[in-house]
Amino acid sequence: MSSALNRRAPRRPRNPSWWYGLAALPLFASHTAQAVPAYARQTGNACADCHAGAYGPALTPYGMRFKANGYTDTDGNGFKIPAAMQITGMRYVPKQGQSTTDLSEADLYLAGRVTDQIGGYVKVQSLNNGSGKFSTQLNDMDLRFAVKDVKLGEQSATIGVTVNNNPGFADPVGDLPGATANGPPTVSGTLLNPSSSNTLAHRVIGASVYALYNENWYGELGTYNALPTSMQDHLGYGISGDPGKLSDTGYARFMYMRDFKRQFFSVGAVALTTRRQLPRIGPTEQLTDLGYDFTYQFLGTKENILQLAYVNILERRRYATTPTGVLPGQLALTNGAVHDQTLTLSYTFKQSYGVVLAHLVSTGTHDVVRFQPYGEPDTSSNTFTVFWTPFGKDDSLTAMANLKLAATWFRFNKFNGSSTNIFGVDPASGAVVTDAKDLDAFLVSASVAF
Amino acid sequence: MSNSVLRRRLGRMVMAGVFSSWVLASPFAHAGDASAGSDVFKSECAECHSVKEGRNKKGPSLFGIVGRAAGTAPDYAYSDALKQAHWNWTADKLHWYLSQPAKQANPGTKMKYDGLSDSKQLEDLITYLSTVH
Numbered sequence: 001m002s003s004a005l006n007r008r009a010p011r012r013p014r015n016p017s018w019w020y021g022l023a024a025l026p027l028f029a030s031h032t033a034q035a036v037p038a039y040a041r042q043t044g045n046a047c048a049d050c051h052a053g054a055y056g057p058a059l060t061p062y063g064m065r066f067k068a069n070g071y072t073d074t075d076g077n078g079f080k081i082p083a084a085m086q087i088t089g090m091r092y093v094p095k096q097g098q099s100t101t102d103l104s105e106a107d108l109y110l111a112g113r114v115t116d117q118i119g120g121y122v123k124v125q126s127l128n129n130g131s132g133k134f135s136t137q138l139n140d141m142d143l144r145f146a147v148k149d150v151k152l153g154e155q156s157a158t159i160g161v162t163v164n165n166n167p168g169f170a171d172p173v174g175d176l177p178g179a180t181a182n183g184p185p186t187v188s189g190t191l192l193n194p195s196s197s198n199t200l201a202h203r204v205i206g207a208s209v210y211a212l213y214n215e216n217w218y219g220e221l222g223t224y225n226a227l228p229t230s231m232q233d234h235l236g237y238g239i240s241g242d243p244g245k246l247s248d249t250g251y252a253r254f255m256y257m258r259d260f261k262r263q264f265f266s267v268g269a270v271a272l273t274t275r276r277q278l279p280r281i282g283p284t285e286q287l288t289d290l291g292y293d294f295t296y297q298f299l300g301t302k303e304n305i306l307q308l309a310y311v312n313i314l315e316r317r318r319y320a321t322t323p324t325g326v327l328p329g330q331l332a333l334t335n336g337a338v339h340d341q342t343l344t345l346s347y348t349f350k351q352s353y354g355v356v357l358a359h360l361v362s363t364g365t366h367d368v369v370r371f372q373p374y375g376e377p378d379t380s381s382n383t384f385t386v387f388w389t390p391f392g393k394d395d396s397l398t399a400m401a402n403l404k405l406a407a408t409w410f411r412f413n414k415f416n417g418s419s420t421n422i423f424g425v426d427p428a429s430g431a432v433v434t435d436a437k438d439l440d441a442f443l444v445s446a447s448v449a450f
Numbered sequence: 451m452s453n454s455v456l457r458r459r460l461g462r463m464v465m466a467g468v469f470s471s472w473v474l475a476s477p478f479a480h481a482g483d484a485s486a487g488s489d490v491f492k493s494e495c496a497e498c499h500s501v502k503e504g505r506n507k508k509g510p511s512l513f514g515i516v517g518r519a520a521g522t523a524p525d526y527a528y529s530d531a532l533k534q535a536h537w538n539w540t541a542d543k544l545h546w547y548l549s550q551p552a553k554q555a556n557p558g559t560k561m562k563y564d565g566l567s568d569s570k571q572l573e574d575l576i577t578y579l580s581t582v583h
Contacts, residue, residue, distance in 0.1 A: 044500075045508070049497045076506075076527030301489045301492040392503065
């Protein structure tokens with residue numbers, strides 16, 4: 001009986017186009033715009049106060065504090081309905097395969113303040129599955145109870161509890177893959193990477209206690225458990241992606257951040273450990289993620305904003321089984337490691353025009369049995385995005401709605417451990433040879449939020 | 451120099467003195483750079499305050515702030531501390547208030563601000579705010 005990680009051992013795909021979709025989907029998710037005008041209505045703020053590009057997800061320090069305060073800050077001017085909608089249309093042009101143009105996503109956000117101490121963010125998304133039908137899923141959820149201005153000596157703190165379904169999503173700085181949905185596309189990524197197979201994202205439920213002390217020091221401790229497969233199914237997620245039965249799961253996040261108004265930086269560490277059975281009646285494997293991250297923002301007068309983020313997560317694995325290879329005597333390793341890294345640089349002009357560059361790398365321990373055909377799970381890719389957000393500023397026509405137009409180019413340098421013939425087919429057999437660059441794609445999207 | 455020229459010069463000096471006194475006493479007066487103050491406002495204040503009339507954020511609109519009585523911006527839910535402050539936001543009062551942590555200047559206020567220690571930036575900011583009316 002194989003574990004999830006064993007089952008990740010690649011098989012040659014019968015239908016290469018399926019792999020294109022597999023590789024690209026996480027990237028689509030990462031570049032799907034996020035906007036919650038309900039927060040703007042609640043606070044009287046412009047979208048640009050919380051988001052560098054006047055449209056999510058990249059947060060300014062002010063947006064980070066709003067999040068840490070449990071989404072409860074308000075202009076004090078009456079109750080606002082904590083709901084918003086977003087509709088996205090997309091033109092998708094893969095290097096190989098058929099281009100599509102369609103209404104790709106409709107989202108409902110239940111987001112905002114319930115009381116002075118209770119608030120949240122819940123995204124329900126309806127995705128076009130390509131055949132004219134939409135499938136609805138519960139996307140990210142972050143429900144908070146936060147007590148603000150707690151006096152601790154001479155300083156004050158915010159202390160709270162978050163109940164969420166995606167490790168890393170609740171992070172205030174928002175640079176972890178769970179918050180950006182921008183982990184490296186990979187055949188075998190870390191637990192904290194929502195692009196990994198059998199990812200925890202949206203299929204678990206967890207709670208953390210957190211504290212933000214003196215607006216500089218942040219600490220969070222929590223745990224997660226996998227949702228029953230029947231519930232995953234009800235929430236719109238097929239059971240084939242079940243993260244398995246989790247036990248002894250712990251999540252920790254510590255960070256120092258400093259807001260100089262015109263500049264901001266943070267350094268942090270993150271850890272996630274669990275024992276997992278996949279299938280749920282199978283043997284247990286031990287997975288431990290340890291990571292660190294660094295962010296810097298030049299904000300100035302917000303005319304020119306530069307944001308830099310680097311995240312480095314190492315996952316150590318003690319596998320449940322050691323399957324044999326094709327050749328006599330070949331045996332999989334009992335221990336291994338995978339390593340996800342993201343480097344993101346963005347520039348925004350007048351909080352309206354922006355460029356985002358991202359370099360995404362996933363590597364792993366050489367294991368010829370688990371990672372066929374080359375024994376390497378390594379992937380390397382880049383994204384290049386330009387966007388325009390005409391509204392969402394203080395002097396915009398309306399704070400009630402927002403628009404984002406974006407174009408993104410996805411570029412793969414390496415996939416499945418190789419830049420050429422990534423599925424290791426025999427060219428002499430007549431099989432189609434797929435190179436990493438054949439996974440490249442171009443995407444144009446328009447998102448409207450109100 | 452003739453007496454008439456001397457009288458005219460003295461008259462100008464007196465008028466200049468009267469004008470300077472009026473300027474210094476005016477709630478709108480300050481000697482900073484309003485353009486530079488606009489930049490200070492964007493980086494220090496704009497997340498919580500708007501200068502648009504009637505646009506309240508986490509903090510009240512700062513339209514017409516210089517010369518306004520504290521706690522009187524329409525449709526803003528002030529803290530009890532500021533409602534009971536009973537002062538006018540003159541340039542000097544703003545200088546005093548913004549040069550220290552808000553919770554020190556007005557204990558009980560909702561405003562979270564550590565104060566602006568750069569005196570040039572503070573002058574520029576107050577000069578800019580006095581143009582917003």
